[in-house]
Amino acid sequence: MLRMMHEQREAGLARTRPRTAAAAAVAAIAALVASAIFAAEPAAPAAPPPPPPGMADILAAAPASAWRPLDESHTLYLELPAGRVIIELAPAMAPRTVANIETLVRQKYFDGLAVLRVQDNFVAQWGDPEERHKIPEGMQKLPPEFTVPLGANVFTSLPDRDGYAPQVGFVDSFPAARDPASGLAWLAHCYGAVGVGRDTDPASGTGSELYAVIGHAPRQLDRNVTVVGRVRQGIELLSSLPRGTAEMGFYGKAAERTPITSVRLASELPAASRTRLEVLRTDSPTFTALVEARRNRRDEWYQSRAGYIDLCNVPVPVRALHD
Amino acid sequence: MLRMMHEQREAGLARTRPRTAAAAAVAAIAALVASAIFAAEPAAPAAPPPPPPGMADILAAAPASAWRPLDESHTLYLELPAGRVIIELAPAMAPRTVANIETLVRQKYFDGLAVLRVQDNFVAQWGDPEERHKIPEGMQKLPPEFTVPLGANVFTSLPDRDGYAPQVGFVDSFPAARDPASGLAWLAHCYGAVGVGRDTDPASGTGSELYAVIGHAPRQLDRNVTVVGRVRQGIELLSSLPRGTAEMGFYGKAAERTPITSVRLASELPAASRTRLEVLRTDSPTFTALVEARRNRRDEWYQSRAGYIDLCNVPVPVRALHD
Numbered sequence: 001m002l003r004m005m006h007e008q009r010e011a012g013l014a015r016t017r018p019r020t021a022a023a024a025a026v027a028a029i030a031a032l033v034a035s036a037i038f039a040a041e042p043a044a045p046a047a048p049p050p051p052p053p054g055m056a057d058i059l060a061a062a063p064a065s066a067w068r069p070l071d072e073s074h075t076l077y078l079e080l081p082a083g084r085v086i087i088e089l090a091p092a093m094a095p096r097t098v099a100n101i102e103t104l105v106r107q108k109y110f111d112g113l114a115v116l117r118v119q120d121n122f123v124a125q126w127g128d129p130e131e132r133h134k135i136p137e138g139m140q141k142l143p144p145e146f147t148v149p150l151g152a153n154v155f156t157s158l159p160d161r162d163g164y165a166p167q168v169g170f171v172d173s174f175p176a177a178r179d180p181a182s183g184l185a186w187l188a189h190c191y192g193a194v195g196v197g198r199d200t201d202p203a204s205g206t207g208s209e210l211y212a213v214i215g216h217a218p219r220q221l222d223r224n225v226t227v228v229g230r231v232r233q234g235i236e237l238l239s240s241l242p243r244g245t246a247e248m249g250f251y252g253k254a255a256e257r258t259p260i261t262s263v264r265l266a267s268e269l270p271a272a273s274r275t276r277l278e279v280l281r282t283d284s285p286t287f288t289a290l291v292e293a294r295r296n297r298r299d300e301w302y303q304s305r306a307g308y309i310d311l312c313n314v315p316v317p318v319r320a321l322h323d
Numbered sequence: 324m325l326r327m328m329h330e331q332r333e334a335g336l337a338r339t340r341p342r343t344a345a346a347a348a349v350a351a352i353a354a355l356v357a358s359a360i361f362a363a364e365p366a367a368p369a370a371p372p373p374p375p376p377g378m379a380d381i382l383a384a385a386p387a388s389a390w391r392p393l394d395e396s397h398t399l400y401l402e403l404p405a406g407r408v409i410i411e412l413a414p415a416m417a418p419r420t421v422a423n424i425e426t427l428v429r430q431k432y433f434d435g436l437a438v439l440r441v442q443d444n445f446v447a448q449w450g451d452p453e454e455r456h457k458i459p460e461g462m463q464k465l466p467p468e469f470t471v472p473l474g475a476n477v478f479t480s481l482p483d484r485d486g487y488a489p490q491v492g493f494v495d496s497f498p499a500a501r502d503p504a505s506g507l508a509w510l511a512h513c514y515g516a517v518g519v520g521r522d523t524d525p526a527s528g529t530g531s532e533l534y535a536v537i538g539h540a541p542r543q544l545d546r547n548v549t550v551v552g553r554v555r556q557g558i559e560l561l562s563s564l565p566r567g568t569a570e571m572g573f574y575g576k577a578a579e580r581t582p583i584t585s586v587r588l589a590s591e592l593p594a595a596s597r598t599r600l601e602v603l604r605t606d607s608p609t610f611t612a613l614v615e616a617r618r619n620r621r622d623e624w625y626q627s628r629a630g631y632i633d634l635c636n637v638p639v640p641v642r643a644l645h646d
Contacts (some may be wrong), residue, residue, distance in 0.1 A: 304546035
């Protein structure tokens with residue numbers, strides 16, 4: 001069984017909760033329309049053209065090949081008292097830093113540490129608040145991976161221009177940017193991006209302190225921080241934490257911090273303990289259709305279509321697989 | 324006494340909390356640098372040029388005329404159990420809708436209602452979850468104010484291009500957009516924007532149900548909703564609420580909703596009960612300097628400067644006045 005998950009920010013701001021039966025009926029009709037769009041046969045010539053599909057229709061009609069499972073050997077489970085935050089790492093975009101983080105995770109470095117900073121409209125950050133846990137020898141410094149050569153990775157460009165980078169789009173379902181002149185690419189600071197906290201020294205970000213973006217995309221951080229991946233599920237467990245009231249959103253008192261139960265690689269756990277997720281492939285025709293549906297919202301609620309979408313407003317759908 | 328307040332999203336992602344003494348010393352030096360920048364005398368010719376000021380320096384050196392008090396006759400106090408959310412309305416940008424809301428507030432319409440929807444990375448919405456409270460006669464329908472003629476209002480343009488609108492900038496310290504060809508302007512859906520929930524009928528948004536943006540700017544809503552103002556203080560009381568788990572972030576159970584103690588106009592309260600705030604004037608030279616300091620971050624931490632800022636990343640500082 002498949003169940004559609006988060007990242008579906010609904011268009012409507014209806015005054016009240018939509019009636020479930022009516023909504024279901026609309027969805028059923030929309031699904032039929034969507035399957036018509038993806039069917040091979042042409043529409044009957046006399047029929048009026050069906051309305052263009054919305055995101056839900058497009059996803060309902062997506063072939064299995066439009067999805068890929070998360071890479072469980074590079075997926076972290078950040079276990080908080082309120083539940084599991086699932087972060088997919090992007091080793092292609094920050095190979096050494098991702099390797100560092102995975103080494104720390106295998107050594108159970110993060111277990112018992114804490115979310116120590118939550119700054120409104122910015123980041124939730126976790127690590128060792130008292131700096132009591134020794135970072136292993138040889139891991140104290142790490143050359144930054146603010147950018148990487150794009151190499152063999154597929155870069156799917158968005159059709160719209162961006163103010164922060166010459167080109168923006170997606171690499172393996174991660175929001176990214178690139179500079180064709182230099183051949184360099186980097187992950188972009190969109191909502192849910194996970195980056196590596198550092199001091200002024202660019203080599204001071206080892207991966208022992210991480211943050212997730214919980215506000216409007218702070219794109220000015222692009223190319224200033226090593227971004228290592230993105231929260232694929234459970235960002236709301238970080239974004240709804242109480243904000244720290246000390247400087248920069250740090251918590252003034254230890255008791256205010258949220259303890260980290262553990263951080264594990266998905267592949268370390270027995271199959272029964274894993275959360276099986278799939279993410280939409282951003283190099284799929286389904287994703288191309290989805291981007292267009294979001295650039296110009298066709299549902300009746302919209303009076304005005306943007307004709308544009310900024311990188312961090314593009315949803316990258318995730319779904320859970322149930323046996 | 325003046326105390327600087329929120330909207331100062333710090334640049335750094337330091338591994339640990341900055342030492343307070345050191346931070347204070349840096350701030351003191353920076354303030355001196357900033358006052359030098361704003362002083363009339365030229366720098367001594369032999370001295371190396373001082374580093375360009377950052378946001379804190381610019382604000383520290385701002386003249387009193389760069390600030391204006393909130394318009395208390397158009398400022399709402401949304402009182403929640405956790406504290407006060409302060410919303411400044413923009414009657415120039417939505418005159419009839421703002422008047423409607425203020426009439427409802429004077430009638431104590433919102434008292435005892437609830438925050439009924441919190442959708443992650445989107446909006447927190449409040450109103451009458453059971454639709455039991457009658458909206459007064461003649462207020463059930465209201466022509467939408469998605470855009471307004473700009474008229475005599477000062478529009479301060481940002482130097483950078485925007486994907487969603489021909490021009491973006493600020494009107495009276497509210498993020499806004501305009502189309503010079505049509506002469507129309509509208510408030511933009513940045514973090515903290517307050518808009519009017521509506522059904523598919525564009526005239527169904529009366530102001531009896533409102534939302535605040537608590538995620539990445541959903542600019543596709545621009546010109547589709549009447550935006551009436553912005554949260555000037557206390558957005559974290561909305562953005563840190565638990566997310567609703569029903570469709571579109573609605574709460575499935577009444578007990579999950581956050582009750583609204585009351586909504587009052589600041590001007591209705593005795594002076595001692597008001598929160599006296601000032602907002603930076605976006606038509607001031609101080610604001611121009613601030614925008615440039617944010618387009619190109621000069622602090623040592625930054626390795627790469629964006630040379631760009633998007634509308635919703637521009638901070639609009641607010642400060643509290645204490646007697």
